[in-house]
Amino acid sequence: MEEAAGSEASFCLQKFTITDDSKDDYQYEEVPADDEFSLQEDDEDLSKALQTIQEQAEDAQILALQSVLTSEKSVSEIPEAMDDFFCNFLVRLGMSRTLDCFQTEWYELIQRGVFTANDIGLVPTVYTCNQQLKAENMRLRKDLENYKLAANKAKEAFLEMQKQRDFHRMHHKRVVQEKNRLICDIKRLKAHYASYEPVLKQLTEKYQTALRQKMLTSLERDRAVGQVTGLQATLQNLESGCAIQIPVTKAGHECQRKKGLEGPTRKALQEARQQKILDAESSSSDPVKDAEKKTGKRYPKDSEFPVDTQANPYLVLAKEYTQPLKSGEYKLSNVLKVHDLAVSCLALHPRKDIIVTGSNDHLWKMWALPDGNIIMTGEGHTDWLSGCCFHPSGTQLVTSSGDTTVRIWDFAKRGCILTLEGHAHAVWDCSWHSCGDFVASASMDNTSKIWDVNSERCRYTMCGHKDSVNSIEFLPFSNTVLTSSADKTLSLWDARTGLRVYTFYGHLHSCNHATFNMKGDTIASCDSSGVMKLWDIRKSVPILSVDAGPHPANQVVFDRSGRVVALASSDGSVKVLPLACGQLSSLRGHGGEVHGVTFHHKAEQLLSGGADGTVCLWS
Secondary structure (H helix, E strand, O other): OHHHHHHHHHHHHHHOOOOOOOOOOOOOOOOOOOOOOOOOHHHHHHHHHHHHHHHHHHHHHHHHHHHHHHHHHHHHOOOOEHHHHHHHHHHHHOOHHHHHHHHHHHHHHHHHOOOOHHHHOEOOHHHHHHHHHHHHHHHHHHHHHHHHHHHHHHHHHHHHHHHHHHHHHHHHHHHHHHHHHHHHHHHHHHHHHHHHHHHHHHHHHHHHHHHHHHHHHHHHHHHHHHHHHHHHHHHHHHHHHOOOOOOHHHHHHHHHHHHOOOOHHHHHHHHHHHHHHHHHHHOOOOHHHHHHHHHOOOOOOOOOOOOOOOOOOHHHHHHHOOOOOOHHHOOEEEEEEOOOOOEEEEEEOOOOOEEEEEEOOOEEEEEEOOOOEEEEEEEOOOOOEEEEEEOOOOOEEEEEEOOOEEEEEEOOOOEEEEEEEOOOOOEEEEEEOOOOOEEEEEEOOOEEEEEEOOOOEEEEEEEOOOOOEEEEEEOOOOOEEEEEEOOOEEEEEEOOOOEEEEEEEOOOOOEEEEEEOOOOOEEEEEEOOOEEEEEEOOOOEEEEEEEOOOOOEEEEEEOOOOOEEEEEEOOOEEEEEEOOOOOOEEEEOOOOOEEEEEEOOOOOOEEEEEOOOEEEEEO
16 A cells, blocks of 8 residues: 555656756847836736736745645644545545445454554554645646746737837837938028028018118109199299290290200100190189199198107106106005906096096097096997097097007097098007197008098008007107017107118017107017016117016006106006116006006006906006
8 A cells, every 4th residue: 555655656746747948949039228118008918927926826835834734733743543544545436335344344343352443553654645745746736737827928928028129129210210310301401591591681681671762762753743743833834924025036046946956755745735734724723733733742731740859848847757656655546447348548638637448349438537437438440449549639539449440539529530541450559649640550460550630641651560560659749650569579660751760679579569758768668478678769779678477568658757667467467667776566456457557647646457347546
C-alpha cells in the first residue's frame, strides 16, 4: 500500500512538471524610455488579467499557509487510525461490498480479542502526506491553467499595444512632418508679406496724396467755375455797355489785322457769345442765375466759413472755475427716469439748466434741471438716436440716428425743419460749428461729412478712416474737426477743404470717443478696452494714458477748467480723474452701462445717462 501511494505521488509530480518557456523565439522590440503611449479602452483585458494573476497569487499563498498549518496539526496532533484510513479509502473507490466485509471481519476480530486498536497503531505519515500532495497538485494544476489563460491574454494585449505604439509613432512622425511643413509655409508667407509691406506703404502714401490732390483739384475747379462765371458776366457788361466808346479806326484796324488769323475755336467762341447775348435779350431773367452772376458762386446759398482767428469767449468763464470739485466729493443727488429704453446720448444747453436726452426708443426729450420736468419731446427718427448737440444759440438741436439721417430741430417751431441724408450706414455722432451754419456728422460707412445748414447740402465728405467713424466734434470757434474711429486712430480735419491735417496713433483697440478741452490744446480719447489717453495737439504726442478697463469706455469729457476728466464706462460707473492728483475714482448709481456723461456749466454737477433709461445727477 505504501509503495502504491508513493508511485502515485511520483506519477502526479511527473505529470504536472512545468517546463521553462522563457527561452522562446519571440523577438521583443526595445522601447525607449521617453516613449509615451497610453492604454486604449480596448486594452482593458491586460489590466484585468494582471489583476487576476495578482489575486490568484495571494489566494495561493493563503491556501498554502492554511494547508501547511492543517497538515502539521493533523500529523502531529491528530493522527488518523488505521481502520478509518481503510474505510475512507474503500469509500473513495466505491467498493461498498468490500467495505461491509472489512468492517464485519474487523469488528469480529476486535470482539474476539485477537488484537486491539492500540496494537494496530496509526496510519503512517507518508500516506497522509501523499493525499495532501495530491490535493495540492490538483490545485496547482488549476492554477497553471488560469496562469496560462492570463498569460495568453497578456500576450494578446501586449501585441495589440505594440501595434498601437507603432501606429502612434507613425502618426506622430506624420504630424511632426506636417508641423514642420506648416512652419516653413508660415515663414515663407511672413517673408512674402514683409516684402509687400513697403509696397503697401507706398501705395497708401500714394492714395493719400492722390486723395489730397483730388480734393485740391475739386477746390480749384470750384474756384475756376466761379471765376469763369464772373468773367462771363463782366464780358457781357463790356460788350453791352462799352462797345460804343471804342474808337472805330482802332477797332477796324485790329479786326483787319487779326481777321486772317482767326481759327475755328475763336470763331466758335464769337458765335457762342453772340448767341448768348441774343438769348439774354430775348428771354426773361432767372433769379437763380442772377444771384450766381452777382455772387460768383455755383451755390449762392452756401455759407462762408469764419476766420480761425476768433477768440473763444468761454475761456474767460473757464478761468473763473479754477477749483472744480474733487472726484471724491461727487455724490449721487438725484435720479431721473427719462426713457423706457437705454439713454444713448445727452447734451446740456449752452446757458440754461436744460438737458436733452436721446434714446433707443427713437425719441429725444428735453428736461428741466434739477427737478426733471419734461419740456419737449421730438419724434421723427425711425431708429435709435446716437448723438445730439445744441445750436450755439440754444434755439435749435441736431440729432443723429441709426436710420442714416441727421435732423435739425427748431424749438420755436416745435418740430424738425431739416433732414440731411447722404450717409450709407448708421450715423454715430453729430456736432455744431460755433458759428451755427455748419453741422458735422460721423457714420458707420467710414466717412464723416460737413453739412451747410443754409444751402442744405453736404459741403465735404471726409474720407480716410479705414473703419467706422464713431465720434466727431468741432474745435470751439475754429474750423478744425476731430474724429475718432474704429481703426484705432484719431484724425484732425480742415472743415474748409475736407482734408485731413494729422492722424494720432497709439490706441490698441477701437476708439469710441474723443473731445477737446476748452483751450483747444489737449485731446482726450477712450477706446473699447477702457483705456483713456490725453494728447498734446501742438506736439502731437500722448501725454497721459490711464487704464480704466477692462470694460469699454463709451464717452470722455473735460470740465470747463480742463482739470477734471469724466469717463462713461460699460461697467455701470462714471470714472472721474482729476489731472492734478491723477487718482481715478468710480461713481456708481446706474443699473447698467453708462453711455453718456457731461459736466454742468460751473462744474457743480456731473450728469450721466445709462442703459437703464435714467439720468443721474452727481453734485
